[in-house]
Amino acid sequence: MKRTLGLTLAASLLGTAVYAQEKTVTIASWGGSYQEAQSKALFDPAAANTGIIVKQETYGGMSDVRLQVSSGAVSLDIVASGSGSAARAGAEGLLEPLDYSIIDVSTFYPTLKSEFCVGGDVFSTVYAWNTATYGDAGPQNWADFFDTEKFPGKRAYRNKVAGALEPALMADGVAPEDVYTVLDSEEGIERAIDKIRELKPNIDVFWSSGAQHAQLMKDGEVDMTTGWNGRFDNAAKDGGKVKYSFNQALLDYDCFAIPKGAPNKDTAMEFLAEISKAEYQDDLPKYITYGPTNKAAYDTGEISAEVAAGLPSSPANAAMQLPVSLEWYAKWETIADEMYQEMLTE
Structure with missing residues (x-):
């Protein structure tokens, strides 16, 4: 025992x-x-x-x-x-x-x-275009995305500041390596928002999710949009007429x-x-x-x-x-988003 x-x-x-x-x-x-x-x-x-x-x-x-x-x-x-x-x-x-x-x-x-x-x-924040509208010859940089004469059509853009300001500055002629230097002030942030304000009459939708911007392209509701590359890959696999470029994209x-x-x-x-x-x-x-x-x-x-x-x-x-600069977002995102939301409600 x-x-x-x-x-x-x-x-x-x-x-x-x-x-x-x-x-x-x-x-x-x-x-x-x-x-x-x-x-x-x-x-x-x-x-x-x-x-x-x-x-x-x-x-x-x-x-x-x-x-x-x-x-x-x-x-x-x-x-x-x-x-x-x-x-x-x-x-x-x-x-x-x-x-x-x-x-x-x-x-x-x-x-x-x-x-x-x-x-x-x-992943990358890219510009994507509808190949039914532009074929393979879509925008090749952010200046093209903002150029409504060269590329007429409906746009979609993000409804939050994350990933929204950097493309606008590049479209306004700021070199990619200088973007966060320019954005390091309220004046620089306002410059980017002013550029988006110019495009606003051509923005049909301010998207709030990856699923939404992918669906917009899949359904052909807009001619081009910003968004995340993986979502566009999935939309293309599901039959969406969509292409995008990594040139000047935001690496995140x-x-x-x-x-x-x-x-x-x-x-x-x-x-x-x-x-x-x-x-x-x-x-x-x-x-x-x-x-x-x-x-x-x-x-x-x-x-x-x-x-x-x-x-x-x-x-x-x-x-x-x-x-993408995490240091910039840690310092400025709250202030920048308040300024951005004001523009959206104008």
């Missing part, structure tokens, strides 16, 4: 020790085809290779993180986020600074990481962040280091038309030249674009 009890106790203690050694992370993303792609390319293979147990959830964005941190009941270890949202959340004290001695970003594009988030995928990214007080912070840092490797990121384009943030992913042989030609972060396409 004593021997049986001793063996049972020993087994129990062994089981406890094994359980204690298990590493777990809880990751929250946005669900749907996006999270499915993340799972197939990043989460599942990295879990298999590291032995880290991954629990997945969907969430509503940084508002959920704010609620957890403020209540002191943080259950999430890693969250997917837009780069701008992560920058603002980091400044608010909602995120842990990332340890780049653990997470190797030496082969990342330098603009696709920040103190509080590491890039997970790359989604990223991964660790909420302040994450219960498995060290494991989360280890897991982010794993999924940032080229061997995982080169699988992303198999499941979603967003590019890897790790440039080395283009050198593994997994991404063909044909596929790379359609990805925002391929070296050739990235070189044509203006990287």
